[in-house]
Amino acid sequence: MRTDAQIKQDILDQLEFQPNIEETKIGVVVKDGVALLTGSVFSYASKIAIVKAIKKVAGVKGIAEGIKIGYMSNLNKTDTEIANSAIKAIEWHTSIPNNKIIIEVDNGWITLSGELEWAYQKDAARRTVEYLSGVKGVTNHITFKQTSIHPKDIKKKITKAFERSAMIDALGIAVETTDHAVKLTGKVRSIAEKEAAQKAAFNAPGVYAVQNELKIEY
Structure with missing residues (x-):
């Protein structure tokens, strides 16, 4: 059984190992295997990268994420610009039938809706838009069309x-x-x-x- 101190050190080492993460801006506390994260980053994509990196650390049982997003001026985008970028990104993705997805943007937060055939398409739609510049978060309300598989x-x-x-x-x-x-x-x-x-x-x-x-x- 690894101690919380050992897990915390491994998390810090993991963040330092990631070239796309500014680990000095992130605070880490570990209690009973759960990592509490604080601090700020400049994009939603950076926030995702941090959480994804920590999930790879052995002994981490959960993550309580309190990281805030503080955009630099050159990353600020209007909702219209974000929506247009999301539409284009979905259109370019070969696994996603773009004519079946509705994209809404409110204050940088994207909401996806519509009906698809497979779960992997829903996941692909989310991953495609969450890394776009200006995005603060993604809510995925896409549903599935019924199929007959045993x-x-x-x-x-x-x-x-x-x-x-x-x-x-x-x-x-x-x-x-x-x-x-x-x-x-x-x-x-x-x-x-x-x-x-x-x-x-x-x-x-x-x-x-x-x-x-x-x-x-x-």
């Missing part, structure tokens, strides 16, 4: 995806499927592995919801 076939595809992944220990994860919903149970080594398993499950055809009950143990 739960056993869904489970088989997810299990195979786990076995192919270098990040996921397939032997430690149990998969249950009911209609278009998936439940994951078992043990993983980090938040990053837990999220990788959830993403792999979401990417399987016919999956609309994933109940991720994987426990982090190191």
Whole structure:
């Protein structure tokens, strides 16, 4: 069992290792494996990069994120400019049927809505717009069009995806499927592995919801 002090030091080392993160502007406190983050960054993309980097640290069980975004003047964008950038980004993405997505922007916050066929398309839409300049956050309200795929076939595809992944220990994860919903149970080594398993499950055809009950143990 790693101590909170050891986890904190690993987090600081991880942030310092990332060339796109100004680690000196971020405060870190760790209690019972949960990392409390404070400080400020100049973009939503930087905020995402920090959280993503910390999720890779062994022993981190959760993240309480209190990082604020303070834009430099050259990064400020109007809602119209952000919306136009988001529309173009979605149009250029080959995996997303752009004519089925509605983009709304309010004070730098993007809301996505519409109906798509697969969960991976919904995730791709979010990832495509969240790194755009001027974006303060993304709410993803995209829903799914019903498809007829048997739960056993869904489970088989997810299990195979786990076995192919270098990040996921397939032997430690149990998969249950009911209609278009998936439940994951078992043990993983980090938040990053837990999220990788959830993403792999979401990417399987016919999956609309994933109940991720994987426990982090190191």
